[in-house]
Amino acid sequence: MIAEIIAVGSEMLTPSRQDTNSLFLTSRLNELGISVAFKTIVGDNREHLTSVARTAIGRADISIFMGGLGPTEDDLTRESVAAALGVELKRDHEIVTAMYKRFAERRLQMPDNNAQQADVLRGAVVLPNSRGTAPGQWLETEFEGKPRVLVLLPGPPHELQALWEKQCLPRLRALTPPAAIATRVLKTAMLPESAADARTAPIYKKHPGVETTVLAGQGQVEFHLRGTAPTQEEAQAAVDRLAGELEDELGDAVFSSTGESLEEIVGYYLQMRNAKLAVAESCTGGLIAERITSVPGSSRYFLGGAVVYSNDLKTLFADIPPLMLEAHGAVSKEVAIALAENIREICNADIGVGVTGVAGPGGGTEEKPVGLVWVAVTDGQKPEVVQRRFPGDRERVRRWASQQALDLVRRMLM
Amino acid sequence: MIAEIIAVGSEMLTPSRQDTNSLFLTSRLNELGISVAFKTIVGDNREHLTSVARTAIGRADISIFMGGLGPTEDDLTRESVAAALGVELKRDHEIVTAMYKRFAERRLQMPDNNAQQADVLRGAVVLPNSRGTAPGQWLETEFEGKPRVLVLLPGPPHELQALWEKQCLPRLRALTPPAAIATRVLKTAMLPESAADARTAPIYKKHPGVETTVLAGQGQVEFHLRGTAPTQEEAQAAVDRLAGELEDELGDAVFSSTGESLEEIVGYYLQMRNAKLAVAESCTGGLIAERITSVPGSSRYFLGGAVVYSNDLKTLFADIPPLMLEAHGAVSKEVAIALAENIREICNADIGVGVTGVAGPGGGTEEKPVGLVWVAVTDGQKPEVVQRRFPGDRERVRRWASQQALDLVRRMLM
Numbered sequence: 001m002i003a004e005i006i007a008v009g010s011e012m013l014t015p016s017r018q019d020t021n022s023l024f025l026t027s028r029l030n031e032l033g034i035s036v037a038f039k040t041i042v043g044d045n046r047e048h049l050t051s052v053a054r055t056a057i058g059r060a061d062i063s064i065f066m067g068g069l070g071p072t073e074d075d076l077t078r079e080s081v082a083a084a085l086g087v088e089l090k091r092d093h094e095i096v097t098a099m100y101k102r103f104a105e106r107r108l109q110m111p112d113n114n115a116q117q118a119d120v121l122r123g124a125v126v127l128p129n130s131r132g133t134a135p136g137q138w139l140e141t142e143f144e145g146k147p148r149v150l151v152l153l154p155g156p157p158h159e160l161q162a163l164w165e166k167q168c169l170p171r172l173r174a175l176t177p178p179a180a181i182a183t184r185v186l187k188t189a190m191l192p193e194s195a196a197d198a199r200t201a202p203i204y205k206k207h208p209g210v211e212t213t214v215l216a217g218q219g220q221v222e223f224h225l226r227g228t229a230p231t232q233e234e235a236q237a238a239v240d241r242l243a244g245e246l247e248d249e250l251g252d253a254v255f256s257s258t259g260e261s262l263e264e265i266v267g268y269y270l271q272m273r274n275a276k277l278a279v280a281e282s283c284t285g286g287l288i289a290e291r292i293t294s295v296p297g298s299s300r301y302f303l304g305g306a307v308v309y310s311n312d313l314k315t316l317f318a319d320i321p322p323l324m325l326e327a328h329g330a331v332s333k334e335v336a337i338a339l340a341e342n343i344r345e346i347c348n349a350d351i352g353v354g355v356t357g358v359a360g361p362g363g364g365t366e367e368k369p370v371g372l373v374w375v376a377v378t379d380g381q382k383p384e385v386v387q388r389r390f391p392g393d394r395e396r397v398r399r400w401a402s403q404q405a406l407d408l409v410r411r412m413l414m
Numbered sequence: 415m416i417a418e419i420i421a422v423g424s425e426m427l428t429p430s431r432q433d434t435n436s437l438f439l440t441s442r443l444n445e446l447g448i449s450v451a452f453k454t455i456v457g458d459n460r461e462h463l464t465s466v467a468r469t470a471i472g473r474a475d476i477s478i479f480m481g482g483l484g485p486t487e488d489d490l491t492r493e494s495v496a497a498a499l500g501v502e503l504k505r506d507h508e509i510v511t512a513m514y515k516r517f518a519e520r521r522l523q524m525p526d527n528n529a530q531q532a533d534v535l536r537g538a539v540v541l542p543n544s545r546g547t548a549p550g551q552w553l554e555t556e557f558e559g560k561p562r563v564l565v566l567l568p569g570p571p572h573e574l575q576a577l578w579e580k581q582c583l584p585r586l587r588a589l590t591p592p593a594a595i596a597t598r599v600l601k602t603a604m605l606p607e608s609a610a611d612a613r614t615a616p617i618y619k620k621h622p623g624v625e626t627t628v629l630a631g632q633g634q635v636e637f638h639l640r641g642t643a644p645t646q647e648e649a650q651a652a653v654d655r656l657a658g659e660l661e662d663e664l665g666d667a668v669f670s671s672t673g674e675s676l677e678e679i680v681g682y683y684l685q686m687r688n689a690k691l692a693v694a695e696s697c698t699g700g701l702i703a704e705r706i707t708s709v710p711g712s713s714r715y716f717l718g719g720a721v722v723y724s725n726d727l728k729t730l731f732a733d734i735p736p737l738m739l740e741a742h743g744a745v746s747k748e749v750a751i752a753l754a755e756n757i758r759e760i761c762n763a764d765i766g767v768g769v770t771g772v773a774g775p776g777g778g779t780e781e782k783p784v785g786l787v788w789v790a791v792t793d794g795q796k797p798e799v800v801q802r803r804f805p806g807d808r809e810r811v812r813r814w815a816s817q818q819a820l821d822l823v824r825r826m827l828m
Contacts, residue, residue: 009627010625010627010638011629012453013440013449013451013453014440014444014638015438015440015441015444016437018432018434018437020432023430024429026427026428026429027429030428035427037427037456037457037459037462038427038454038455038456038462038466039427040452040453040454040455041454042451042452043451044627045451048451048473051473052452055469070607070630071607071611072607072608072611072615072628073611073619074627108606110608111608111609111611111612112612113608113611113612113615114608131805131806131807132805133608156631158806158807158809158810213428213429213430215430278727279721281700284704284707285703285704285706285707285708285712285716285718286700286701286703286704286707286721287700289700289703290701290703290704292699293698293700293721293723293773293812294699294808294809294812296776296808297776298699298723299723299724299777302699302723302724303723303724303726304720304721304723304724304731305721306718306719306720306721306731307700307703307719307721308718309703309712309713309718310713310717310718312717313692313717313718313719313761316760317718317720317731346730347726347730348726359707361710362710362711363713394708394710395708398707398708
């Protein structure tokens with residue numbers, strides 16, 4: 001079985017925007033043993049979209065359309081696919097009623113154009129969208145004598161992904177022969193990408209039955225393993241064997257082998273130790289707190305902290321003596337340690353984090369260049385403190401710094 | 415004239431790799447007044463590639479193929495395009511000789527399969543590749559009675575870009591009537607998507623010369639305008655006219671008409687007023703501070719603040735009386751206002767922001783459901799405070815809440 005993924009939206013035909021949903025769908029389709037043979041990107045143009053739909057339905061067993069399901073005049077996917085198939089659209093009044101209710105609950109009046117989101121391809125199943133108003137559609141049909149699956153999904157990634165997992169995956173699994181594919185993701189923190197690959201390539205190359213993809217971000221290198229075998233047990237065993245060898249090589253740089261984010265892992269450790277965390281952030285400006293609180297239930301171990309962007313606030317909220325700021329500068333080992341120690345004590349936390357640095361692009365000097373960051377973590381004993389010079393722009397420096405801070409907390413709790 | 419860009423290579427149909435060359439080409443084509451109407455990604459498969467080539471040549475004035483021009487068995491672009499057009503390939507012996515020479519200079523023997531790189535579509539011009547061995551090809555022809563341009567380019571970006579600039583751009587410029595494209599992006603905050611479209615569709619439909627795309631995120635609806643005209647002045651005027659009418663309709667919901675983010679706009683206003691900002695965040699957990707400090711130079715107007723996740727920290731850093739927390743609960747109008755007022759005063763800021771809410775997925779009650787957020791902003795006079803019930807998951811609720819807070823600050827400074 002082959003699939004075609006069609007991304008609909010004129011903005012993806014500009015120099016500045018790209019389809020990324022197809023990467024998610026490709027990975028999910030591959031897990032079912034389905035290859036993506038074509039990807040097409042087309043604008044919000046009825047004629048173009050209809051011709052693209054006709055081509056896709058002609059050549060692919062499964063055609064997945066993403067986007068163009070909203071309430072606006074630009075949202076043409078439903079009618080274009082209907083035209084390509086030669087079937088009618090039927091307005092589903094249950095959906096219209098549900099939409100009216102939804103608007104009413106938020107005390108808003110529903111604009112009339114919203115109703116077009118309830119137009120359904122004849123014979124299609126409606127896929128409720130728990131995260132937005134535009135429902136998806138699933139159609140199993142025949143085209144020129146061949147069985148075809150057509151899927152219409154909303155474009156926003158969080159809507160598309162939830163809909164795919166809940167509504168499409170089970171339906172597609174029922175249609176595909178059982179494919180024995182096992183996957184595993186190892187995540188490492190603060191390991192240089194080139195070193196990570198040099199150390200692991202000799203290992204994963206000895207496992208040709210497992211496909212290994214190495215992905216690197218700011219302070220994070222991930223190994224995505226994908227094994228195929230006649231049975232699920234064999235596929236899983238092959239993947240687990242390689243994962244074990246990689247973990248042996250990389251040691252405690254590996255923070256997760258079952259998909260968790262670094263902030264989730266830090267949360268697990270804090271809960272396990274029944275420890276509370278507080279942070280004092282200068283250059284990361286709230287990013288560390290934001291990452292920690294992105295995890296549901298983080299109020300169980302995260303108290304909060306201070307974003308001490310100005311020097312006055314470093315003194316006000318984290319008791320940094322003005323004399324220390326004068327003597328060493330705000331970006332210094334001394335200030336990082338004092339931020340961690342003081343915020344811990346002031347907030348009555350078990351672990352304190354302090355970060356100060358030059359995120360750039362301005363503000364760098366010869367002595368304290370852009371990318372220089374001090375990160376300190378303490379549990380009330382001896383503080384751990386590291387100095388780093390991170391590469392990249394403002395966003396990347398801040399992301400690196402937050403990763404370093406979370407990794408130090410993890411190592412302290414390990 | 416419309417173009418189709420075809421990226422050839424099985425690796426671009428995996429979950430981890432994407433075509434990026436098309437962004438470069440799109441920007442160059444737009445500069446000549448040529449729109450990209452379709453992008454297709456296809457693997458190294460003769461049958462698929464031939465069908466993709468036939469479709470492209472049928473519907474686009476210009477078809478640009480990227481990749482698949484190398485010496486290996488997988489490199490099938492030349493023969494597939496030839497098959498789609500129904501023309502022959504002819505081996506160019508001058509190119510073969512030049513390749514032999516090139517290998518000889520590096521004291522290497524040329525593998526035989528390299529010679530296929532010298533196979534040229536009948537009637538095509540060979541485009542010498544100064545940065546690699548595979549030359550490009552340029553063919554002006556007719557297909558089903560229509561004039562067509564076909565371009566074959568190597569896949570590596572530095573080869574493709576050099577070849578495009580030197581060999582393709584001048585040829586294409588000679589073929590296209592002088593045309594220009596102007597673009598403009600209007601961004602609005604806290605406007606419901608469907609209402610935004612219902613109000614604006616009657617306006618932008620009266621401007622058929624400007625293509626309008628509506629994009630919506632959490633609390634942000636953007637209008638991307640793109641106008642084409644014989645001269646740059648006319649294109650710009652058409653886009654500006656429509657932008658003006660849209661601004662008149664949407665009023666102060668429009669926060670930017672030249673591309674800035676909401677956090678940048680808030681930064682401009684703060685600097686203009688010489689005002690300093692401080693924030694006290696509960697449910698957003700640092701996201702507002704993170705967004706504000708993502709802007710370079712934000713230390714000029716952002717002092718910092720507190721992430722008051724626990725109730726103790728609300729009292730410690732923002733002086734919220736425990737009795738108030740008991741009487742009204744942490745998620746309440748009273749606490750939001752007090753957070754804004756107190757953080758402003760404590761930090762000696764001009765503007766204070768307070769946010770408290772239920773981000774979910776847990777913690778909701780009938781009275782205070784998931785998504786309920788109170789946002790308050792004050793400049794020391796009467797505080798502005800709003801209650802919202804945001805849809806979506808934890809991440810989206812937090813994003814909405816941060817957008818609402820930034821928008822209130824903007825409106826207070828306007």
